[in-house]
Amino acid sequence: QKEVEQDPGPLSVPEGAIVSLNCTYSNSAFQYFMWYRQYSRKGPELLMYTYSSGNKEDGRFTAQVDKSSKYISLFIRDSQPSDSATYLCAMSYAGNNRKLIWGLGTSLAVNP
Amino acid sequence: EADIYQTPRYLVIGTGKKITLECSQTMGHDKMYWYQQDPGMELHLIHYSYGVNSTEKGDLSSESTVSRIRTEHFPLTLESARPSHTSQYLCASSGPRDHTGELFFGEGSRLTVL
Structure with a gap:
């Protein structure tokens, strides 16, 4: 089982919609939680x-x-068309970037 | 805005060639990273540097090597490229806000080995 699970999508929504992106994780020791956009x-x-x-x-x-x-x-x-990107979650045990654990990323398309 | 640069952006080479992917940052960051990103896979750390003359391998085994002779420069070298090395290579650095998980990434070097 992966430490971090993230549905890769793709997710397609109309402009103006509320988007919800999620990750689950298994290790309760994670302290820092990040969202990256790519x-x-x-x-x-x-x-x-x-x-x-x-x-x-x-x-x-x-x-x-x-x-x-x-x-x-x-x-x-x-949501705006400019939000169309892949969103990656990441987590770390002790606020140390050396130990970042990444999700797969969710691909989001916001349609005008 | 982050100032971290990678060259080349795209490289197509034949098997057995030696390649060096360049990475430079102008932020004075001590910590630098090389990640590998493949379709449908998570980002994987392949090399890490705490500072000048300090490097270590990451969590994903890689046949590449790195050096850190200057703070701003962190090149990655493959002595003999193979098709299995085809991937996107991302260079990153982190500074004083390291504890927040803030990494500054370059735009990546996409390597294709034929």
């Missing part, structure tokens, strides 16, 4: 990170961590 033919870029449990909001993006369920989510409100 456009086609580009490297990933950090979108949001959360330490331990709770919510974090940044503009149209909200990251949620539920450690009791070992489940993390990224919500995108009022």
